Amino acid sequence: MAETINTSSNFIKNIVKEDLAEGKYKDIITRFPPEPNGYLHIGHAKSIVLNFELADEFRGKTNLRFDDTNPLKEDEEYVQSIKKDIEWLGYEWDGYHFASDYFEEMYNRAVLLIKKGLAYVEDMSQDQIREYRGTLTEAGKESPSRSRSVEENLDLFERMRKGDFQNGEKVLRAKIDMSSPNINMRDPIIYRISHTTHHNTGDKWCIYPMYSFAHPLEDAIEGVTHSICTLEFEDQRPLYNWVVEKCEMESVPKQIEFARLNLTNTVMSKRKLKQLVDENYVDGWDDPRMPTLSGLRRRGFTPESIKLFCREIGVARADNIVDVRMLEHFIREDLKMKAPRTMSVLHPLKVVITNYPEGEVEWLDAEVNPENEEMGKRKIPFSREIYIEQSDFMEDPPKKYFRLFPGNEVRLKHAYFIKCNDVIKDDKGNVIELHCTYDPETKSGTGFTGRKVKGTLHWVEASHAKEAEFRLYDSLILDESEGKDFLDHVNPDSLEVAQGFVEPNMVDAKENDKFQFFRHGYFNVDPKDTTADKLVFNRIVELKSSFKL
Ligand code: ATP
Numbered sequence: 001m002a003e004t005i006n007t008s009s010n011f012i013k014n015i016v017k018e019d020l021a022e023g024k025y026k027d028i029i030t031r032f033p034p035e036p037n038g039y040l041h042i043g044h045a046k047s048i049v050l051n052f053e054l055a056d057e058f059r060g061k062t063n064l065r066f067d068d069t070n071p072l073k074e075d076e077e078y079v080q081s082i083k084k085d086i087e088w089l090g091y092e093w094d095g096y097h098f099a100s101d102y103f104e105e106m107y108n109r110a111v112l113l114i115k116k117g118l119a120y121v122e123d124m125s126q127d128q129i130r131e132y133r134g135t136l137t138e139a140g141k142e143s144p145s146r147s148r149s150v151e152e153n154l155d156l157f158e159r160m161r162k163g164d165f166q167n168g169e170k171v172l173r174a175k176i177d178m179s180s181p182n183i184n185m186r187d188p189i190i191y192r193i194s195h196t197t198h199h200n201t202g203d204k205w206c207i208y209p210m211y212s213f214a215h216p217l218e219d220a221i222e223g224v225t226h227s228i229c230t231l232e233f234e235d236q237r238p239l240y241n242w243v244v245e246k247c248e249m250e251s252v253p254k255q256i257e258f259a260r261l262n263l264t265n266t267v268m269s270k271r272k273l274k275q276l277v278d279e280n281y282v283d284g285w286d287d288p289r290m291p292t293l294s295g296l297r298r299r300g301f302t303p304e305s306i307k308l309f310c311r312e313i314g315v316a317r318a319d320n321i322v323d324v325r326m327l328e329h330f331i332r333e334d335l336k337m338k339a340p341r342t343m344s345v346l347h348p349l350k351v352v353i354t355n356y357p358e359g360e361v362e363w364l365d366a367e368v369n370p371e372n373e374e375m376g377k378r379k380i381p382f383s384r385e386i387y388i389e390q391s392d393f394m395e396d397p398p399k400k401y402f403r404l405f406p407g408n409e410v411r412l413k414h415a416y417f418i419k420c421n422d423v424i425k426d427d428k429g430n431v432i433e434l435h436c437t438y439d440p441e442t443k444s445g446t447g448f449t450g451r452k453v454k455g456t457l458h459w460v461e462a463s464h465a466k467e468a469e470f471r472l473y474d475s476l477i478l479d480e481s482e483g484k485d486f487l488d489h490v491n492p493d494s495l496e497v498a499q500g501f502v503e504p505n506m507v508d509a510k511e512n513d514k515f516q517f518f519r520h521g522y523f524n525v526d527p528k529d530t531t532a533d534k535l536v537f538n539r540i541v542e543l544k545s546s547f548k549l
């Protein structure tokens with residue numbers, strides 16, 4: 001497994017190395033700054049792995065900071081789920097903060113900007129502000145509010161805080177440069193009015209700082225040295241630096257951008273994922289088809305597989321799309337040695353072995369995992385009645401069909417050869433039962449070499465079998481384009497449910513236990529819907545893939 005780990009250094013590592021060597025920073029501090037407006041997804045995992053492992057490598061620290069500056073969309077439920085997911089991945093944060101803890105300080109820094117003549121209260125509406133902002137090819141126009149006196153600005157800003165104005169009536173803007181080629185620098189809004197209860201500060205505030213003003217201050221307040229974000233913030237870097245400088249922050253963080261993770265057949269934005277949840281396309285944020293960490297966990301992905309994947313994809317500055325099958329590759333690799341192997345029948349067809357004594361049961365030996373001897377052996381019951389997979393029988397097979405058909409002999413995995421003699425049907429002509437005979441000479445493990453058969457079938461003994469539900473997944477999104485109409489590309493057949501059987505040795509299976517079912521793939525015991533009476537299994541991934549790393 002070691003050879004698949006990407007140990008090559010990423011460009012951010014090199015920047016940190018240089019900064020430390022040059023004495024620019026003594027120790028490094030990174031942060032993971034989620035907005036608690038949704039559940040974390042696999043893209044966030046890339047950022048988490050990067051921030052925590054980078055700090056770790058240089059004996060630095062990593063803070064978890066909730067970027068909770070937009071009370072309309074944020075919620076305590078999301079805060080809890082984010083903490084749980086990071087812990088599940090196995091990381092421990094050093095500092096634990098909320099942007100909202102710094103609201104007072106941010107307010108004071110905004111006042112400082114006003115006093116320095118670098119911020120002003122704007123009366124124009126959102127639309128007017130946009131109109132005045134200009135375009136990529138056209139300079140913006142200065143607003144009449146821009147020439148307000150410091151005193152008047154201070155007074156108005158204080159009254160904004162007190163609640164004298166309605167939402168949208170006024171905003172605070174940084175006074176930078178309306179003709180800057182970078183639109184972000186054309187007097188960006190840094191505070192807005194929102195009479196909304198905040199999940200953390202309640203009704204204490206009715207003005208909230210904008211992300212692009214708040215974020216650099218949060219980083220600087222915490223002494224973050226390397227503020228790593230995704231590429232779309234590149235154009236905001238001059239503003240980031242402007243805020244840190246003009247607000248006279250003692251500690252000066254450095255913003256570094258990297259390419260966000262995109263996956264084939266996957267939508268990743270929280271807004272879209274929320275829409276899938278709210279409009280019932282899926283069964284919640286932790287639906288096993290979702291690319292959320294809670295969905296992947298419920299599907300059966302392990303923290304190790306996700307971390308190996310994140311390390312392997314590396315960190316670059318160019319946007320790209322990663323094949324989702326690469327993520328699946330890592331869960332197969334992780335479970336290959338760890339998961340017990342057992343048999344299950346997803347779509348059962350009963351087989352009566354007519355020459356096997358009635359009422360008798362024998363217990364056959366099988367390895368728990370042939371790739372990992374340490375996992376020992378298990379016992380499998382065998383008797384006169386068993387279930388096989390419906391798709392392993394054909395009454396009228398094409399050439400080169402090596403499974404069961406009238407007159408043909410196959411091997412039952414871990415047991416005997418059986419031969420099909422009779423096909424029993426209901427009045428509609430559907431096959432409901434097969435009558436076979438077995439050959440006691442052919443018992444598995446006895447070294448029988450008398451003759452060969454081409455097909456090996458999995459099976460489950462009927463009287464001891466445990467009922468189980470199997471959930472088989474396909475891509476939730478058929479088209480990989482993250483277009484506007486992604487809902488048109490939701491796969492209507494992304495979930496298939498099968499009612500079948502598992503071996504009796506699985507009665508003790510607990511939630512989130514993982515198994516390899518012979519020929520069917522890796523499965524996870526569903527933590528939500530499994531009951532004392534019925535096991536529910538989520539297929540994590542099939543056994544084989546054409547994907548090559
Ligand atoms: P989304 O666009 O999915 O809603 P976001 O960037 O708005 O995500 P945040 O909560 O602001 O979500 O993200 C927290 C951190 O995770 C940020 O530093 C962000 O850059 C990073 N991040 C988000 N999505 C990805 C991704 N697809 N790949 C890598 N990092 C990501």
Ligand code: MG
Nearest residue numbers: 034035067211
């Ligand atoms: Mg965001």
